[in-house]
Amino acid sequence: MRKNLKIIGVSLFFLALASAPLLAQEDTLTATKAHLYKLSIIVGGAIITLASAAGAFCQAKAISSACEGISRNPASGPLIRIPLFLTLVLIETLVIYALFIAIFILGIQWGNYT
Numbered sequence: 001m002r003k004n005l006k007i008i009g010v011s012l013f014f015l016a017l018a019s020a021p022l023l024a025q026e027d028t029l030t031a032t033k034a035h036l037y038k039l040s041i042i043v044g045g046a047i048i049t050l051a052s053a054a055g056a057f058c059q060a061k062a063i064s065s066a067c068e069g070i071s072r073n074p075a076s077g078p079l080i081r082i083p084l085f086l087t088l089v090l091i092e093t094l095v096i097y098a099l100f101i102a103i104f105i106l107g108i109q110w111g112n113y114t
Helices: 003-022 030-072 074-106
Strands: none
Touching: 030 074
C-alpha cells in the first residue's frame, strides 16, 4: 500500500510540475483562434481515424488473401509470406504518416500565422 501511495504522489508532483507553464499563460484566445483550434482538433481526429480504419481494413484483407492462398497451395507459403510482410509494413507506414500529419495539424500555432 505504501509503495502505491509513493508512486501516486510522485505522479501527481510531476503532473503539477508539467502543468505550471499552462497556469502562467495569459488568456489571449480570441473567437477566431478558438474556432480554428476546434476545427484543427476535428480534422486531426478525422485524419487519424480514417487512416487507422482504412489501414486495419487493408491489413485484414491482405492477411485474409495470404492465408487463403497458402491454404490452397501450402508449398507457396514462403513465396507469399515475404510480400505479405512487406505489404503490411507499407500499410502501417501510411498510418504512421497520417499520425504525423495529424500531430502537425494539431501543433500549429494559430496565433503566429495570422
